Structure formats: C-alpha cells, structure tokens
Amino acid sequence: MKKSRIVVLIIVSTLVMTYALSFANAWPGDGDCREEHGITPVDIAYDRSANLKLDGVPSESFWEKEENQEGKIEIPLATEPNTSYFYVVYLNATFIRNDKYMYILCQWKDNTTKPNIGNLYDGLYFCWNIDCPNFSANFETGMDTASMGGGDVDNWDWDINQATSPNGTSMEMGDFCFGEKGWYSRNLENQDVTIAYTHKKDEFYTVEIQRKLMTNEEYDVQFDEKKEYFFNMGVMNDGRHADHAVSWTYAMKFKTPSINGYYPDLLLIFGLITIISIFLFERNKVKR
Numbered sequence: 001m002k003k004s005r006i007v008v009l010i011i012v013s014t015l016v017m018t019y020a021l022s023f024a025n026a027w028p029g030d031g032d033c034r035e036e037h038g039i040t041p042v043d044i045a046y047d048r049s050a051n052l053k054l055d056g057v058p059s060e061s062f063w064e065k066e067e068n069q070e071g072k073i074e075i076p077l078a079t080e081p082n083t084s085y086f087y088v089v090y091l092n093a094t095f096i097r098n099d100k101y102m103y104i105l106c107q108w109k110d111n112t113t114k115p116n117i118g119n120l121y122d123g124l125y126f127c128w129n130i131d132c133p134n135f136s137a138n139f140e141t142g143m144d145t146a147s148m149g150g151g152d153v154d155n156w157d158w159d160i161n162q163a164t165s166p167n168g169t170s171m172e173m174g175d176f177c178f179g180e181k182g183w184y185s186r187n188l189e190n191q192d193v194t195i196a197y198t199h200k201k202d203e204f205y206t207v208e209i210q211r212k213l214m215t216n217e218e219y220d221v222q223f224d225e226k227k228e229y230f231f232n233m234g235v236m237n238d239g240r241h242a243d244h245a246v247s248w249t250y251a252m253k254f255k256t257p258s259i260n261g262y263y264p265d266l267l268l269i270f271g272l273i274t275i276i277s278i279f280l281f282e283r284n285k286v287k288r
C-alpha cells in the first residue's frame with residue numbers, strides 16, 4: 001500500500017474512533033457529558049402561518065419550507081456503553097413555532113416498532129430546563145436535580161403503551177415535572193402537551209408534538225422570552241430503564257419573530273436612521 005494511503009487510512013480510523021468514543025461517553029457514569037460535548041445550539045424557526053394538523057403525518061408544507069429548515073437538526077442518542085443493549089440512534093427533529101404554539105417533528109429508526117411481547121415498548125421524552133443553575137443530561141442520582149444545583153425540569157414523556165388511540169390520532173404526551181427531591185405529582189399540573197404518531201413497521205417512527213408557548217404553570221417551561229432554552233431528550237427502545245438512548249444538552253435559541261422577513265429590531269434601527277437622516281437633511285436645508 002502506498003505511504004499516502006496508509007496516512008489517509010490512519011487519519012480516517014482515528015476520526016471514526018474519536019467519533020465512536022464520543023458517543024460512548026454520552027452516558028451518565030462517565031461524568032457530565034457537558035464537558036465532553038458542550039451544549040449544541042439549535043434554532044427554532046418562526047412561521048406565523050404554520051398551522052399543525054396533529055396526526056403524525058408531516059404533510060404540512062411548513063415542515064419543508066426552505067426558510068424553516070433552520071429549525072431542523074439531527075440529534076444523536078446513545079445508551080450506556082459496554083452493555084448488551086448498547087445502541088446509537090439518530091433522531092431527526094424540526095422545531096417550528098407560530099405566535100401561540102411550538103411544534104416539533106421527530107423521526108427515528110426502530111427495527112422493532114411497537115413490540116407486543118410482555119411489557120416492552122418504545123417512546124421518547126424531552127427534559128426542558130426551568131430554573132436549574134447547572135442543567136445537564138447527566139442524572140447522577142436518578143430523575144432529580146440535586147446534582148444540577150436544584151431547580152425544576154419540565155418533562156414531556158410518551159410511550160407506545162400510553163397510545164390508546166390508533167395511529168394518526170392525537171393524544172396526551174405526559175406532562176410532568178421533577179425537582180431537587182424528584183418527581184412532583186402529575187395532578188399538580190394541566191396536561192399541556194399533545195402528540196400524534198405513525199410508524200412504518202420495523203423501520204421508523206414519526207411523531208408530531210404540540211405545546212402552547214406559554215402555559216403559565218410553575219411546573220412547565222414558559223417560552224416567553226428571547227433567550228436560550230436548554231433541553232435534552234431520550235428515546236426508548238423495547239424497554240424503559242437503563243436501556244434508553246439519551247442525547248446531550250441542546251440550547252434552543254428563541255429569537256424575535258420576523259415580520260414579513262424583517263426583524264422588528266432591524267426595522268426599528270432602519271426607521272430611526274431614516275428619521276435622523278430626514279431631520280439632518282431638513283436642518284441643513286434651513287441653514288442654507
């Protein structure tokens with residue numbers, strides 16, 4: 001083999017191994033994965049005309065609109081390394097909002113969709129930071145925030161076992177919350193998250209999720225500010241405990257909505273510049 005080819009082979013192998021190892025470190029037990037991966041920024045597209053038909057079928061044109069693709073991301077998730085059930089799954093997510101709702105489209109591969117053996121099942125969850133100082137995907141002591149400096153986390157959780165409706169019909173996605181000491185009672189909050197799913201047998205799942213931007217409940221994250229919202233998520237495959245794949249942490253950026261393609265901040269700046277220009281022009285005219 002030529003020397004140059006050997007060099008290329010070594011470089012490619014090193015890159016592949018580094019990539020694989022970075023997933024292996026994604027699981028709690030290896031320390032806080034924020035140190036390993038950092039926090040990945042993700043945009044949410046604003047489309048005031050987006051109107052979801054919540055049926056698990058992404059046939060709405062807004063999902064594919066070119067200007068909404070900024071809200072599209074591939075999220076890698078991995079289970080605990082060195083286990084018999086180790087696997088990595090890539091979930092394609094698209095985040096879009098209008099003035100009232102956040103919509104999320106998720107698609108991921110699963111070659112054992114909706115198994116009906118025993119209590120095995122598939123599903124997914126989101127964890128949204130409400131007010132943890134050190135929000136992380138590393139749950140050292142279980143589902144509580146003791147290792148994150150306290151604070152609360154809004155949890156949206158759904159599995160096929162809860163799917164009492166047939167494919168293509170919307171249903172509740174569990175709307176929960178946990179804090180420093182663990183889970184709060186679900187009865188304390190309204191159920192504000194809805195979901196619908198479809199699947200192609202033993203190939204993949206597609207889900208559409210809808211939640212109001214603001215619920216005005218202390219057990220929910222409120223999307224009412226221009227800031228970054230931290231979240232991480234998980235995918236369950238044929239079970240629910242350690243054998244689910246987790247993501248690292250993402251920072252969703254909520255920007256000022258654009259008006260007809262222009263941002264209000266920019267409009268304000270242009271408006272001010274125009275007014276000042278006219279004022280100066282008129283003043284110079286008077287002086288002459």
Ligand SMILES: [Ca+2]
Nearest residue numbers: 053055057058
């Ligand atoms: Ca739909």
Ligand SMILES: [Ca+2]
Nearest residue numbers: 112113122238
């Ligand atoms: Ca499965």
Ligand SMILES: [Ca+2]
Nearest residue numbers: 175176219220
């Ligand atoms: Ca909640």
